Amino acid sequence: MLETLLKLYVMYMASDVRSPMPHLIGPPGCGKSTTVEQLAAMVGVNLHIINVSRLSPLEIEGVQMPVDMDKESRRLQLLLNEMWSSLKEGDIVLWDEFLRGFPEVYNGLLDIMTSRHVRGHDLPKVFMIGASNSAVAYDPALEDRLMHLPVADPRKRKAVKAQLAQLLVEGIGLHPKMAASSEMDSLLVSIVLPMFNVLDSFKPGASSTPTLSQGKSIRNLIGQARLREVQTSELSELIEENNRIAVQDSKPQYVVMLSGRMTSYLPAYTAGAMKLPVAKLTDLQRTNHELNFQLLEMEEIRNQKEGDDATDDDDILSAFDA
Numbered sequence: 548m549l550e551t552l553l554k555l556y557v558m559y560m561a562s563d564v565r566s567p568m569p570h571l572i573g574p575p576g577c578g579k580s581t582t583v584e585q586l587a588a589m590v591g592v593n594l595h596i597i598n599v600s601r602l603s604p605l606e607i608e609g610v611q612m613p614v615d616m617d618k619e620s621r622r623l624q625l626l627l628n629e630m631w632s633s634l635k636e637g638d639i640v641l642w643d644e645f646l647r648g649f650p651e652v653y654n655g656l657l658d659i660m661t662s663r664h665v666r667g668h669d670l671p672k673v674f675m676i677g678a679s680n681s682a683v684a685y686d687p688a689l690e691d692r693l694m695h696l697p698v699a700d701p702r703k704r705k706a707v708k709a710q711l712a713q714l715l716v717e718g719i720g721l722h723p724k725m726a727a728s729s730e731m732d733s734l735l736v737s738i739v740l741p742m743f744n745v746l747d748s749f750k751p752g753a754s755s756t757p758t759l760s761q762g763k764s765i766r767n768l769i770g771q772a773r774l775r776e777v778q779t780s781e782l783s784e785l786i787e788e789n790n791r792i793a794v795q796d797s798k799p800q801y802v803v804m805l806s807g808r809m810t811s812y813l814p815a816y817t818a819g820a821m822k823l824p825v826a827k828l829t830d831l832q833r834t835n836h837e838l839n840f841q842l843l844e845m846e847e848i849r850n851q852k853e854g855d856d857a858t859d860d861d862d863i864l865s866a867f868d869a
Contacts, residue, residue: 549586551696553586565660568676568694570677571698573743577743578698594639597640599645599652637673639673639674640673644678646684660675701740711735715785719773720803724796730785734781737762739765739768786805789803790804803835
């Protein structure tokens with residue numbers, strides 16, 4: 548997808564195409580915004596992300612501000628919306644959640660995209676792209692102005708599925724071996740890939756009603772792991788196996804503990820983690836390392852208080868003090 552967007556960027560900028568607008572479609576958390584961010588970084592331009600679902604029709608152009616408070620000469624002047632005034636030649640504008648806005652917003656935006664003009668202000672030549680979870684437009688005119696680009700389907704392409712596994716490994720801070728593990732495959736097949744069933748509704752002849760999203764996104768799973776509040780059993784199994792392998796390989800920097808409860812690998816982990824050169828860890832590894840020891844401290848306090856009716860939660864919370 549990144550290669551396709553790079554080609555479109557070059558073509559759009561060279562020929563100043565204004566319609567149709569490229570429109571990425573795919574399930575939540577599948578990397579649409581991330582891919583556009585990578586494009587902006589690759590070509591070295593600013594990226595402006597604007598959530599269309601939050602836009603009011605009244606704020607598309609800007610706001611009218613009074614000029615000169617003298618009663619006879621008082622008038623209004625448009626204070627241009629910053630999303631237009633901040634654009635520079637070559638920038639990329641990502642209209643996120645594009646098909647979740649008000650119809651009046653679409654009409655206003657599409658007119659501006661085509662004319663490259665807002666109330667006396669000429670817009671610089673920029674690359675505009677939309678992103679949505681669906682391709683269902685509210686009318687044929689809007690549909691004709693969009694170039695739908697479904698994200699790559701990991702159900703059919705092993706390389707894309709492998710990329711999702713790598714995103715999980717890097718996003719959580721797991722041992723690199725886990726990307727090709729059976730636990731990872733189980734998590735992707737059972738939990739992540741069902742999210743991509745929505746792509747079936749974009750095929751020619753398919754029902755126009757998109758499939759309801761099932762499963763969890765990569766973004767959601769990474770969030771569960773980072774919060775140490777895992778609600779997906781397959782993810783819990785992946786992390787547990789990751790910890791076992793990390794300790795077995797003497798790589799405690801990859802351990803991601805979900806609690807401080809006793810496990811078979813805990814003594815070996817603690818011994819190895821105490822020797823880690825913290826200054827050489829990545830930011831994520833350093834954060835995981837610190838959280839692991841905070842969880843261990845919380846469990847130690849909890850065990851000391853076990854059976855004590857006067858358990859003080861402040862003692863446990865103190866484990867998170869700086």
